[in-house]
Amino acid sequence: xxxTLVTGSAGFIGFHTxxxxxxxxxxxxxxDALTDYYDITxxxxxxxxxxxxxxxxxxxxxxxxxxxxxDLMAAEQPGLVIHLAAQAGVRYSLEAPGSYVASNIExxxxxxxxxxxxxxxxxxxxxxxxxxxxxxxxxxxxxxxADWPLSFYAATKKATEAMxxxxxxxxxLPITMFRFFTxxxxxxxxxxxxxxxxxxxxxxxxxxxxxxxxxERDFTYIDDxxxxxxxxxxxxxxxxxxxxxxxxxxxxxxxxxxxxxxxxTGAPVKLMDFIAALETALGIEADKKxxxxxxxxxxxxxxxxxxxxxxxxxxxxxxxxxxVAAFVAWYREYYGx
Ligand SMILES: NC(=O)c1ccc[n+]([C@@H]2O[C@H](COP(=O)([O-])OP(=O)(O)OC[C@H]3O[C@@H](n4cnc5c(N)ncnc54)[C@H](O)[C@@H]3O)[C@@H](O)[C@H]2O)c1
Numbered sequence: 001x002x003x004t005l006v007t008g009s010a011g012f013i014g015f016h017t018x019x020x021x022x023x024x025x026x027x028x029x030x031x032d033a034l035t036d037y038y039d040i041t042x043x044x045x046x047x048x049x050x051x052x053x054x055x056x057x058x059x060x061x062x063x064x065x066x067x068x069x070x071d072l073m074a075a076e077q078p079g080l081v082i083h084l085a086a087q088a089g090v091r092y093s094l095e096a097p098g099s100y101v102a103s104n105i106e107x108x109x110x111x112x113x114x115x116x117x118x119x120x121x122x123x124x125x126x127x128x129x130x131x132x133x134x135x136x137x138x139x140x141x142x143x144x145x146a147d148w149p150l151s152f153y154a155a156t157k158k159a160t161e162a163m164x165x166x167x168x169x170x171x172x173l174p175i176t177m178f179r180f181f182t183x184x185x186x187x188x189x190x191x192x193x194x195x196x197x198x199x200x201x202x203x204x205x206x207x208x209x210x211x212x213x214x215x216e217r218d219f220t221y222i223d224d225x226x227x228x229x230x231x232x233x234x235x236x237x238x239x240x241x242x243x244x245x246x247x248x249x250x251x252x253x254x255x256x257x258x259x260x261x262x263x264x265t266g267a268p269v270k271l272m273d274f275i276a277a278l279e280t281a282l283g284i285e286a287d288k289k290x291x292x293x294x295x296x297x298x299x300x301x302x303x304x305x306x307x308x309x310x311x312x313x314x315x316x317x318x319x320x321x322x323x324v325a326a327f328v329a330w331y332r333e334y335y336g337x
Pocket of ligand 1 (some may be wrong): 065084086087181
């Protein structure tokens, strides 16, 4: 039985990842500060679900509090670390950029330091597709340039990729960085479009559709994403040999056991089609308020999912209609509406 440290376990993706590991019989330490970026009661409710498993140990603390992660890693010696805690969200990084420095940069630094002292067999850290920023190429490949972030959120995530690379090189830590796309599903995040649209439509309010609906996203269903994370957990990168020939399309560093992997479906879905799936699932036609593009946002993003498939097999792809219906069923039950 492996002990896994999951940071961000009261968050959307961390909760699902921890639950899947617990169901598979692993011991999970769930680390989360329950920050007030969105409804804390939703985070507490996610942790309550995890607390039903005997092998779950919750730790409520901030990543960057001195000594906390180091002491925890020394005591628990986790074989696998999945770092999902972060200040997420593109738009909020215009309002409160300092919170991104604290959670993403200082927090990830604390985690890397703790892992240096007590190295896990595999350290996995969440980055984001937002790091591709102003790169005009589609689909996004891991070997494409990701040097022009358009939001401060993306800039902090890009910084964590570089920090992790240095630690992988200097201390031999096997590190996989994930670049997630637009993840959705039950227990989702209240600041994301699906949640906001559902709430507004059930209240009879208009929904705000940016860029007049001319948006495309690689909507990734949460169960498929967790499947991808756990399959990659079994593929820690190895330090490349000196005479190694670089495999085209592989993002493995020439100098460190470090790799970045997109986790997306590889198939973009039009925002208006996603909204149509929600209208069907709710049985309500949305009152759509068409708005211009938001600063820092991107019209179309989707993954090249080839590296993920090469490493760990092709990702499952839950159809959008099915995934949206599962979200709506959860929402109605959770909020009793
Ligand atoms: N959801 C998506 O579509 C998406 C897309 C790309 C990348 N990501 C990344 O995936 C990861 C998980 O995202 P999510 O959607 O589950 O977000 P989330 O906000 O639901 O979860 C993040 C959790 O981290 C915790 N946290 C924040 N700062 C902390 C700190 N300093 N110390 C301890 N805990 C802290 C929060 O309380 C929260 O529960 C994040 O790193 C995010 O940037 C998510």
